[in-house]
Amino acid sequence: MVITREIDPPRILLAGEVEDRHLDELTILLRTAEPADGDVRVSLRGVAFLQAEVVRTLVRTAGELADRDLTLVLDLAPHHRWAITALGWNDAPGLVMVNGDNPP
Numbered sequence: 001m002v003i004t005r006e007i008d009p010p011r012i013l014l015a016g017e018v019e020d021r022h023l024d025e026l027t028i029l030l031r032t033a034e035p036a037d038g039d040v041r042v043s044l045r046g047v048a049f050l051q052a053e054v055v056r057t058l059v060r061t062a063g064e065l066a067d068r069d070l071t072l073v074l075d076l077a078p079h080h081r082w083a084i085t086a087l088g089w090n091d092a093p094g095l096v097m098v099n100g101d102n103p104p
Helices: 020-031 052-066 078-086
Strands: 002-006 011-018 040-051 073-074 096-098
Touching: 011 020, 020 052, 040 052, 040 078, 052 073, 052 096
Parallel strands: 011 040, 040 073, 073 096
Antiparallel strands: 002 011
């Protein structure tokens, strides 16, 4: 997993393979991310495949962020969005999915 942080606007770019061994690091990364207007923004467009455990971690952390009045905004490729929707987690509390430059 390759992590890049952008400052203006604040967001996290993930690339490469996100695997089970990265879950703790991913959770900490999201919990401590700099929000922008109440959003923690993460781009997963550089990740080819999302394992179910990674999606569970994203959904669980989105719920934790929602408890702090923050939203986890995921910039996803269409196949990621499809997978999250197929798993039934697209309407998880605190989770918003966008595609490219289309804001929520």
